[in-house]
């Protein structure tokens with residue numbers, strides 16, 4: 164569960180967007196919507212621990228779950244020209260457990276193959292990532308998220324540039340994660356995608372207020 168009390172987010176003490184109060188329940192999918200520049204990505208970065216709250220309180224409760232938060236930034240912020248294969252990128256999801264320069268074991272290899280199968284990328288496993296399409300790249304990065312086996316998954320516009328087929332693949336994988344007890348926060352521009360999520364909640368951010376809504380008709 165994530166509890167936010169009078170949470171104000173921003174950069175270097177400068178406030179961005181409204182004050183946020185509320186709670187993200189464990190095992191739910193929260194979609195964050197709002198106009199450009201209102202602070203959706205800033206909110207995710209704050210949840211990921213990459214930015215400190217400007218003021219207010221943010222509490223992330225893990226209980227007995229692993230203290231792992233997986234964060235997938237917008238694809239425009241990712242260097243896709245690095246000479247590395249699909250397998251290697253997804254294997255990076257094991258790093259927190261394996262540490263650098265150690266070999267992955269057969270169990271981890273199985274996890275990587277399973278994640279690539281989930282997003283239907285097994286056939287490009289040994290390809291360099293600069294040979295992938297935008298949709299394949301996005302799915303590969305999501306496969307890395309799956310390998311991390313996080314308690315919280317934070318996704319910034321994961322459907323950006325995806326066709327219908329790849330959207331379906333991702334929606335199915337996100338719902339599966341949720342069924343397995345993961346808590347997921349997704350920044351979305353197309354709010355209608357949230358209708359396909361199970362156990363969903365919506366957070367609307369505007370310049371002046373934040374509002375929660377469990378029904379889709381915001």
Ligand SMILES: Nc1ncnc2c1ncn2[C@@H]1O[C@H](COP(=O)(O)OP(=O)(O)OP(=O)(O)O)[C@@H](O)[C@H]1O
Pocket residue numbers: 174179197198199200201202203204205206
């Ligand atoms: N690194 C940064 N340093 C200072 N200000 C920033 C930084 N990144 C973003 N901002 C500012 O914070 C505000 C919110 O940006 P953010 O990216 O969170 O908005 P957003 O709601 O995700 O927008 P979009 O829908 O366009 O992706 C914007 O005014 C932006 O200029």
